[in-house]
Amino acid sequence: MFEREDETVExxxxxxxxxxxxxxxxxxxxxxxxxxxxxxRRRVKPLWPLLAAAAVLATMLVVRPWNWNAANTSDxxxxxxxxxxxxxxxxxxxxxDWDPAxxxxxxxxxxxxxxxxxxxxxxxYAFLVNGVEWRADPSAPAAKDDEFGTPSSVVTVGGxxx
Amino acid sequence: xxxxxxxxxxxxxxxxxxxxxxxPDTRAAVVAVVDxxxxxGLPVEPIIQRALEGxxxxxxxxxxxAAVRRLTxxxxxARTALGTSASEAELEAGVAALRAGATPDVLANLRDxxxxxxxxxxxxxxxxxxxGVPADSAAAAVLVLAPKARDADLVEFRRAVERDIALGAPPAAxxxxxxxxxxxxxxxxxxxxxxxxxxxxxxxx
Amino acid sequence: MGISKVxxxxxxxxxxxxxxxxxAYGALVSRYRDRLGRxxxxxxxxxxxxxxALQDSFVRAYRSLARCDDPARFGAWLYGILVNRCRTTxxxxxxxxxxFVHDAQALDLAAHADQADRLDWTDAVDRALARLAPDYREAxxxxxxxxxxxxxIAELTGAGVSALKMRVKRxxxxxxxxxxxxEHV
Numbered sequence: 122m123f124e125r126e127d128e129t130v131e132x133x134x135x136x137x138x139x140x141x142x143x144x145x146x147x148x149x150x151x152x153x154x155x156x157x158x159x160x161x162r163r164r165v166k167p168l169w170p171l172l173a174a175a176a177v178l179a180t181m182l183v184v185r186p187w188n189w190n191a192a193n194t195s196d197x198x199x200x201x202x203x204x205x206x207x208x209x210x211x212x213x214x215x216x217x218d219w220d221p222a223x224x225x226x227x228x229x230x231x232x233x234x235x236x237x238x239x240x241x242x243x244x245x246y247a248f249l250v251n252g253v254e255w256r257a258d259p260s261a262p263a264a265k266d267d268e269f270g271t272p273s274s275v276v277t278v279g280g281x282x283x
Numbered sequence: 284x285x286x287x288x289x290x291x292x293x294x295x296x297x298x299x300x301x302x303x304x305x306x307p308d309t310r311a312a313v314v315a316v317v318d319x320x321x322x323x324g325l326p327v328e329p330i331i332q333r334a335l336e337g338x339x340x341x342x343x344x345x346x347x348x349a350a351v352r353r354l355t356x357x358x359x360x361a362r363t364a365l366g367t368s369a370s371e372a373e374l375e376a377g378v379a380a381l382r383a384g385a386t387p388d389v390l391a392n393l394r395d396x397x398x399x400x401x402x403x404x405x406x407x408x409x410x411x412x413x414x415g416v417p418a419d420s421a422a423a424a425v426l427v428l429a430p431k432a433r434d435a436d437l438v439e440f441r442r443a444v445e446r447d448i449a450l451g452a453p454p455a456a457x458x459x460x461x462x463x464x465x466x467x468x469x470x471x472x473x474x475x476x477x478x479x480x481x482x483x484x485x486x487x488x
Numbered sequence: 489m490g491i492s493k494v495x496x497x498x499x500x501x502x503x504x505x506x507x508x509x510x511x512a513y514g515a516l517v518s519r520y521r522d523r524l525g526r527x528x529x530x531x532x533x534x535x536x537x538x539x540x541a542l543q544d545s546f547v548r549a550y551r552s553l554a555r556c557d558d559p560a561r562f563g564a565w566l567y568g569i570l571v572n573r574c575r576t577t578x579x580x581x582x583x584x585x586x587x588f589v590h591d592a593q594a595l596d597l598a599a600h601a602d603q604a605d606r607l608d609w610t611d612a613v614d615r616a617l618a619r620l621a622p623d624y625r626e627a628x629x630x631x632x633x634x635x636x637x638x639x640x641i642a643e644l645t646g647a648g649v650s651a652l653k654m655r656v657k658r659x660x661x662x663x664x665x666x667x668x669x670x671e672h673v
Contacts, residue, residue, distance in 0.1 A: 241372055243376045261416065270342070275379070277403055
């Protein structure tokens with residue numbers, strides 16, 4: 122006849138509690154990945170002069186046609202992050218659904234960059250480094266409401282929006 | 284047929300496929316917020332983006348829902364202050380300014396003295412506060428500059444203030460010095476004397 | 489007899505990592521790999537995605553180790569990171585699973601049990617688990633398979649205790665129903 126519900130569910134639980142063998146190679150992959158970034162306690166202080174230079178570079182590189190009279194102009198902006206030890210950097214923000222796959226950045230000599238077209242508006246954004254670490258843009262105004270607990274930045278594009 | 288029906292049961296509440304990234308409970312709550320915002324004519328894209336930000340950052344569902352609810356309320360406040368013809372970008376910038384500490388009156392005043400779009404002016408206000416300038420100093424500075432300055436000038440103003448602060452100036456003092464210079468410059472150009480009422484006062488300690 | 493080697497505690501290993509001994513983190517990974525892996529595999533339902541979520545969670549935990557307030561409860565803290573990470577993958581995997589579970593064959597089997605081949609019981613359990621809504625599955629696994637207390641689960645998921653109890657209860661009822669559909673006595 123039918124098992125009582127408790128017995129069926131108990132069998133399921135006993136089955137699910139059995140050990141699951143995970144590929145032991147995972148340990149090495151984890152250790153390799155964490156070795157790629159600087160260890161926690163060493164902050165990137167030595168990089169500050171470089172970051173300041175990058176901020177200047179970013180400002181110079183931004184293409185900003187302040188076309189006051191044009192309607193619905195969109196701007197082409199370049200986003201830059203200096204992260205020589207990163208394996209990957211993605212730009213995520215209000216302009217790409219916060220999807221790390223949409224705006225991966227490319228690197229040359231540790232300077233990561235990508236170009237995005239933005240319609241007029243104010244956008245929150247951040248850099249996602251190695252898929253796990255959130256960084257604000259050191260050369261941009263901070264987004265003060267970090268209600269999700271990670272830092273973000275703001276970029277504002279002028280011109281007439283809809 | 285049964286297959287389609289089964290899909291409908293799980294899909295009926297979700298209009299925007301991007302929200303599938305949320306877990307069912309959170310998605311249902313966010314969709315409710317989006318629908319009610321839409322119902323009163325508020326833009327929904329900022330609300331959706333805030334939810335997507337939350338899910339990408341791994342926030343708990345409750346936190347995401349609280350954030351979108353708060354944003355919706357603030358968008359409503361911004362729209363009351365800026366008027367129903369305010370664009371989505373202006374409303375978002377308005378929310379940022381409100382959260383930075385500007386009162387709705389400041390937003391309304393800005394609307395009265397400056398041609399739209401107000402997006403950059405409101406953003407600069409919020410960004411100044413983010414750099415450490417007290418909210419009332421930032422509001423006063425932007426209101427003084429708003430009638431005549433172009434968007435590019437406002438952005439340049441904000442950058443100059445940030446540079447001064449980075450070099451050690453107390454934030455409120457940094458804005459008042461720069462506003463006085465700008466005020467005199469624009470008054471000289473237009474031929475009028477600077478209005479004593481709008482000249483920045485020394486910051487209160 | 490003699491001095492037996494006592495394994496260092498989680499708190500001790502965390503302390504070592506924080507003072508720069510990165511290798512000590514390897515011991516924590518080995519210690520928690522299979523147990524957390526079990527949750528990830530059952531939650532996500534796809535071994536590759538589960539191992540990726542597990543790897544990401546270990547890396548993320550290492551990078552934010554400074555924010556582990558109570559090193560003695562490192563395991564619980566690590567769980568929280570994994571649970572959240574599984575939710576992101578869950579959304580992608582759920583699309584694949586929905587396609588699988590709702591396909592015509594599965595529907596046919598449920599409707600015409602007498603004509604179907606008898607499913608292997610473990611396959612039936614996997615399918616039944618996959619059919620649960622993610623938040624039901626999450627609560628059920630954390631409570632009954634990972635043996636966490638409701639208060640702990642509440643902390644990890646952000647849901648209230650009574651909501652969690654309801655989810656577990658519904659998960660149990662649904663599992664029983666799905667398995668009954670798949671079995672014949």
